[in-house]
Amino acid sequence: MTQDMCLRKAKVNQKLKIKSIAAEGELGRRIRDLGLIPGTEVHVIGKAPLRDPVALRLKDFTLTLRNSEADHITVIPLED
Amino acid sequence: MARYIIGIAGNPNCGKTTMFNELTGARQHVANWPGVTVEKKVGHIYSGPDAVELVDLPGTYSLTAYTQEELVARNFLVDERPEAVIDIMNADALERNLYLAVQIMELGVPLIFGLNMMDEVRSSGKRIDSALLAKLSGCAVVETVARHGEGAQELLKATLEVAESKRGHWEPLTISYGPDLDPVLKEMQALIEKEEFLTDRVPARWTGIKYLERDEDVVIKGRMTNTAVSDRLEAMAREVAEHTEKTLKARPDAIIADYRYGYIASLIKDVVSYPVLDADRISRSDKMDKVLTHQFLGPIIMLAIVYLIYKITFSVGEIPMGWLESLFGWMGDAANAVLPDGLLRSLIVSGIIDGVGGVLGFVPLIMFMFLMISALEDSGYIARMAYMLDRIFKVFGLHGTSVLPFIVSGGIAGGCAVPGVMATRTLRSPKEKLATLFVAPYMTCGAKVPVFLMLAAAFFPKNEAAVMLTITLGAWAMALIVARVLRSTVIRGASTPFVMELPPYRMPTLRGVLIHTWERTWEYAKKAGTVILGISILLWAMMTFPQLPADRVAHYEAQRAAAGSEEQVSEIGNIEAEEAIRHTLAGRIGTALEPLSELAGFNWRVNIALTGGFAAKEVIVSTLGTAYSLGEIDAEEAQPLSERLVKDPGFSRASAIALIVFTMLYAPCFVTVVTMARESSWKWAAFSVVGSTGLAFVMAVIAFNAAEAFL
Known part of the structure; x- marks a missing residue:
């Protein structure tokens, strides 16, 4: 049984599915504009040298967001 | 013979500007959109008998009111009502790129899809059925590779055909937003149509969606148009928002986004297929990132x-x-x-x-x-x-x-x-x-x-x-x-x-x-x-006028006549130059500021030099030379000035430290100020001049007094 977790806690190379996004306003809008919506599968492909921000690979492209922004996103780890 | 205004929209990094350049060549000019510092690029081209004005809209992911870029793009569509809009998309990330397209379609502007970067799509083994996409979306679709100019002319041709056939007629797309929002949206639409609220510019349903999204720009425009209707719409939006937050734990804007993506997913379900996905190709950029963004x-x-x-x-x-x-x-x-x-x-x-x-x-x-x-x-x-x-x-x-x-x-x-x-x-x-x-x-x-080197050589x-x-x-x-x-x-x-995209590495x-x-x-x-020539003349005038009165000039003439050697003549010339610069407006400002500037250990000579530094920092050394009666000092060979400063009892080591601090921080040279104003606003540039100079002075006073106390 997999547990919900915060995207900040995700490790490099982990594959995840987005469960919910709690961000509102401009941040919420930006997150959604770039295709991060519930149900999206993401693959953590790296973290910056100081462990923040984090780089995520979606199906067709890569994006990056800060840990403070990842805090608003709840994910479910996927079995690989 | 017709005239068309055509907008080019698209996400950042989708090759939009490349396509714009391809279509217009060098026939473009750059300006700013009125009131904001977002760049506006316009190109004029002729296609057969038709004159086309192409407007490159800022790269955006969406059409909300959160950023200047998005507002600019949206207001262009609404206010200028272009005959057609080309949406350039990175076909390799079609789903996300369609998110903007769908929003333009909801507005109803005649739209043409430019599926760009098709070379990357093909080599990755992905397949896109653009004929099917055209059928499902109802928009013309043209495959392009902007960086090689592929498809550019076809795109233009398709666009002009659409512009000609639609003749400014908008057909907004209607997407279902689910059982929670659809009913209220229908009510809103009826009210908006009945009251003819903003309907001269935008579709009624679109205004309703924007009220549900709590779009500040639209709500403000709505209030200005008809407060009563706006209030009712706001109340409806608030009510449904409370409801969805309770039942779905989501605000309407999030729900709207979900349904838009849902609509896109159904649109491309059969359009994009992955017969042989070349995983290696996709991850080439990721592999480069393994090295280029490696921890060490x-x-x-x-x-x-x-x-x-x-x-x-x-x-x-x-x-x-x-x-x-x-x-x-x-x-x-x-x-x-x-x-x-x-x-x-x-x-x-x-x-x-x-x-x-x-x-x-x-x-x-x-x-x-x-x-x-x-x-x-x-x-x-x-x-x-x-x-x-x-x-x-x-x-x-x-x-x-x-x-x-x-x-x-x-x-x-x-x-x-x-x-x-x-x-x-x-x-x-x-x-x-x-x-x-x-x-x-x-x-x-x-x-x-050179200023720092001169001071360092003199005092350290x-x-x-x-x-x-x-x-x-x-x-x-x-x-x-x-x-x-x-x-x-x-x-x-x-x-x-x-949150931003890390675009795949590409050869520029x-x-x-x-x-x-x-x-x-x-x-x-x-x-x-223009501006810089004007300021340059102004600063020259400040350092030239008023000139020495005739009797002083005559006095130096007489001295020169009496002088025995070449050296004495040039000595007299230097002394005259010192008096002349002190007599000018810049000199008077410098002298008048002396009581204040003494707090930082600067005498009137330093003040004049710093005033000159507003023009360009190189001027500081040469003006200081003139003010110390050394004649014009070459900034690269400031040794005589260094020696003169060390000998000046009124200029201590603490003054030197304070002068370094002041020069580091005070107002940027005017060329920078003009450039800064162009990048932001004159207000911000002026604030930078005043604020930085104030800060520089305070820091210089602190540095001077600390140095006095400890050195």
Whole structure:
């Protein structure tokens, strides 16, 4: 049984599915504009040298967001 | 024979500008959208008998009211009602790119899809059925590869056909937003149509959606049009928002986004297929990232690249800069030879030729810097720089990309704030950009170096290198601290969301880089002929008028007549120059400020030099020379001035430290100020002049008194 977790806690190379996004306003809008919506599968492909921000690979492209922004996103780890 | 206005929209990094360049060639001009600093590019082309005005809209992911770029793009669609809009999409990420397209379709503007980067799609093994996409979406679809010019003419042809057949008729797309929002949206639509609320410009349902999304811009316009209707719509939106938050734990804007993506998913379900997915190809960029953003290697490679940009800009740029300098030197000499001694000659040589020449001298620097920055930006590396450095800059309220303007401005001593300020263009976050603009000129630019070297040689002999290093680090510290202070006072507020795309690495195209560089350089050179010429003449007048009264001139003439040797004559000339400059407006300001400036250990001579420094920091050393009756001092060979300063009892070591601090921080030279105004606003540039000078003075007083106490 997999547990919900915060995207900040995700490790490099982990594959995840987005469960919910709690961000509102401009941040919420930006997150959604770039295709991060519930149900999206993401693959953590790296973290910056100081462990923040984090780089995520979606199906067709890569994006990056800060840990403070990842805090608003709840994910479910996927079995690989 | 018809005239069409066509907009080109699209996400950032989708090749939109490349396509725009492909279609318009050099027939384009750059301006700003009214009231904002977002760039507006317009190109005029002829297609057969038709005249077409192509407008390059800012790259956006969406059409909300959160950023200036999105508002500009949206207002263009609504207010100018273009005959058609081309949406350039990165077909490799079709789903996300359709998110913008769907929003344009909801507005109803006739839309053409430009499926760009089809070469990447094909080589990745993905297949896109564009005929099916056209059928399902009802929009014309053209496959393109903008960087090779493929499909550009077909795209234009399809666009003109759409423009001709639609004749300004808008057909808004209707998407279902689910059982919670659809009923209220229907009610809103009925009310809006009945009251004819904003319906002269936008579809009723669209206005309803915007009220549900709590779109500030639309709501404000709505209130101004009809407060009663707006209030009712707002109440309806509030009510349904409370309901969805309770039942679905989501606000309407999130639900709307979900349904839009749902609609897109159903649209492309059979359009995109992956018969043989070449996983290797997809991850090539990821593999490069493994090295280029590696925990240890990444920062080292980045440092090397930044250093290289800096080195090339300033060492290669120096060569044509030398030519320009010689050219203007020759023009000055020629004017000196042709014109009779007097005010006109002084105006032409010192005011116009020196002023404009000094400004045009920067052109090679700007050219080389933009050549490299455009190439880096097009390659996708700038986004990685932001990614790696963001953690550090975030602490100071800045953005990872702020590093570039800092370095170019003189983060490595010897840069120049003019191209540095222009490099803030790569910053997409408005608050972070303002803060970066304000503090980038604190860096040790090439013109400040001689001032620091002269003072170091005079007061810290043998320790010049250590002094220069301390100054450079001090400038970084001050820039970051002041940025932090600005971000928690004047430009307070949460940081702009960082969420951004890391586009795949791509080879920049020569054409794209050249066009970009040309635009920047030309824009800068144009300024030299207008605003900068005016200010240059003004500053010349300040340092020339009023002139010495006739009896004083006669007094020196008499002395010269009595002088025995050449040396004495030039000595008298220097003393006269000192008195003359003290007599001018700049001199009077300097003298009047002496009681105040003494708090920082500056005498009137230093004040005049610093006033001259508003024009250009190089002027500080030469003006100080004149004020110390040494005649014109060459900034590169300031030894006599160093010696003279050490001997001056009124100028102590503490004064020297205070002068270093003041020069580091005070108002940027006016060329930088003009550039800054162009990147932000005149208000912000003026605030930078006043604020930085005030800060510089306070810091100089502190430094002076601390040095007095401890040295």
